[in-house]
Amino acid sequence: MKRSSEPLWWSLFAAGGVVAALFVPVLILLTGIVAPVGWAGQAFAYERIAALVGHPLSRLFLFTVISLPLFHWAHRFRFTLVDLGFRGARSAIAIACYGAAIVGTAVAAFVLIRL
Amino acid sequence: MSRPYYRPMPGTWWLTNRAYFLFMVRELTSVFIAIYLVLLLILINRIAAGPDAYRAYVTLLASPGMLAFHLIALAGALYHSITWFSLAPRGLAVRLGERRVPDAIIAGSNFAAWVVATLVIAWIVL
Numbered sequence: 001m002k003r004s005s006e007p008l009w010w011s012l013f014a015a016g017g018v019v020a021a022l023f024v025p026v027l028i029l030l031t032g033i034v035a036p037v038g039w040a041g042q043a044f045a046y047e048r049i050a051a052l053v054g055h056p057l058s059r060l061f062l063f064t065v066i067s068l069p070l071f072h073w074a075h076r077f078r079f080t081l082v083d084l085g086f087r088g089a090r091s092a093i094a095i096a097c098y099g100a101a102i103v104g105t106a107v108a109a110f111v112l113i114r115l
Numbered sequence: 116m117s118r119p120y121y122r123p124m125p126g127t128w129w130l131t132n133r134a135y136f137l138f139m140v141r142e143l144t145s146v147f148i149a150i151y152l153v154l155l156l157i158l159i160n161r162i163a164a165g166p167d168a169y170r171a172y173v174t175l176l177a178s179p180g181m182l183a184f185h186l187i188a189l190a191g192a193l194y195h196s197i198t199w200f201s202l203a204p205r206g207l208a209v210r211l212g213e214r215r216v217p218d219a220i221i222a223g224s225n226f227a228a229w230v231v232a233t234l235v236i237a238w239i240v241l
Contacts, residue, residue: 014206021199024148025192026233030240031158032151032185036177043241044173046166052240053162062159066152073149080142085126104149108156115163 009075009098016072023065059112067105074101141198144191151188200225 035044042048052058074097081093129139154176161172175181203225204218 017195017199020145020148020192021196022229022232023236024151025189025196026236027155028151028185028189028192030237031155032176032188033182034241036173036182038177040241046162046169049169050162053159062155066156069145069148069152073145076142076145077149080139083129085124087121104153104156111156111160111163115159 009071012068012071012101013075016068016070016075019065020069020072024069027065054115059115063108063112066108067101070101070104071098074098141194144195147188147191148195151185151192196229200229 030040034040053062078094078097081097082090086093129135158169158172158176161168176185201222204221207221209216209221
């Protein structure tokens with residue numbers, strides 16, 4: 001019998017759902033609103049933020065928080081497109097969605113290792 | 116084996132009913148979260164590129180369009196968190212001895228973990 005890859009994608013979807021639910025709202029608030037508006041004073045000064053992001057634990061956290069929710073998106077978006085009527089392109093959609101998440105994960109790893 | 120029959124369905128089916136519409140909104144929150152994560156990755160890349168690149172990017176993030184995007188993405192992310200934690204008891208039935216732990220306790224502990232995670236991240240960054 002042909003082994004299905006669905007359990008793998010579903011596990012990544014579920015893990016990404018948890019990580020996104022726990023951490024993404026506060027990150028959007030901090031990097032997308034508080035930092036650019038300037039509410040945090042010196043908290044986002046370059047030297048401080050570069051040191052914080054450069055810490056190995058921060059890099060591991062950022063890698064997890066970027067990669068897993070990308071697979072969450074890929075899984076949801078794949079089925080949303082099928083639900084919206086792109087039924088003929090099922091496999092192409094799956095490859096494009098998971099492929100994008102894999103590329104995003106690789107880029108995140110590259111950026112965070114080089115940091 | 117014959118192919119399964121799919122009843123033709125217009126692409127606008129999710130506009131016909133409030134529950135379908137909210138389902139679609141929930142699915143689309145992941146799109147906004149994914150776009151945000153790309154912007155976050157660019158931010159990290161700009162930090163690596165040096166102080167000038169970092170400051171230029173933060174200035175870009177302060178533009179009205181970027182702020183509007185982040186406000187919408189924040190609303191979407193909050194909707195994802197709330198629906199995700201509310202559904203958690205459906206996906207995970209925890210038993211203590213003979214009795215099943217009530218849904219409210221599972222959902223409640225999830226929401227508590229969310230609050231703790233948010234405070235810890237905010238405390239570290241700010």
